[in-house]
């Protein structure tokens with residue numbers, strides 16, 4: 202690493218789940234915008250492309266192993282970063298699809314941010330953390346938990362100069378859909394088989410209008426650069442349409458609209 206890349210006046214950012222999708226683009230965008238970025242991933246075999254780009258563009262970016270489900274891996278990674286820089290300015294909790302990894306990272310990073318009396322924690326949630334959709338109960342529950350956790354934590358951390366931001370993407374064109382579909386491969390004899398087929402078709406339709414991971418990365422960058430960031434940032438027209446519906450509908454009306462949207466139409470403004 203050259204001295205210009207390791208200069209101590211850069212803000213230090215840690216991104217989880219950087220091997221693909223939103224984490225990949227966010228890591229690169231943060232580094233391109235001057236953050237000394239730790240692009241962390243659980244499997245370093247997937248780091249080749251990231252390293253090539255960082256080297257070619259002389260980006261202030263390093264790849265580090267970090268599995269968000271593993272206490273030791275989290276402690277090691279945060280320990281390495283903290284001992285090198287003595288600070289962590291931004292944590293982007295992006296990895297995986299459940300909330301527990303984010304909690305583990307936040308617990309590891311908060312003492313450092315509290316000591317420096319500043320910091321930004323970005324939790325990548327989902328529009329599925331604000332509105333439940335069919336046959337997604339575990340994911341939805343986890344993202345709702347991340348929403349509540351973030352909202353409550355804000356009050357505790359505010360006094361230490363630590364900000365907490367939620368990112369709420371709708372459909373994004375990453376590996377996410379294929380991973381979800383593979384997890385949901387349904388036994389045709391299941392009592393939910395018919396609903397599952399319909400939900401899967403609805404999801405595929407919705408993903409035809411998906412945002413790009415670069416859009417998510419840009420929203421994250423703008424949020425962390427903001428003097429007074431919002432609590433939540435939506436990403437995508439679908440997310441905006443769903444929230445608009447939620448705001449202007451009764452629970453019953455919203456449910457009808459979601460059922461209707463699954464009939465092959467996707468979530469569109471009507």
Ligand SMILES: NC(=O)c1ccc[n+]([C@@H]2O[C@H](COP(=O)([O-])OP(=O)(O)OC[C@H]3O[C@@H](n4cnc5c(N)ncnc54)[C@H](OP(=O)(O)O)[C@@H]3O)[C@@H](O)[C@H]2O)c1
Pocket residue numbers: 217218219220221222223224242243244247267268269270294295296297298302325326327328369370371372373374375376377378380414
């Ligand atoms: N795509 C969407 O439509 C969408 C919509 C709303 C919200 N989001 C959120 O966006 C975030 C990123 O997802 P994505 O869309 O970019 O999907 P993705 O391309 O599947 O990326 C998921 C990333 O998480 C990593 N990961 C999984 N388990 C991990 C663990 N235990 N430790 C460290 N990393 C782990 C994966 O690493 P491996 O490569 O090793 O598997 C991968 O880098 C997630 O929080 C997701 O809920 C996505």
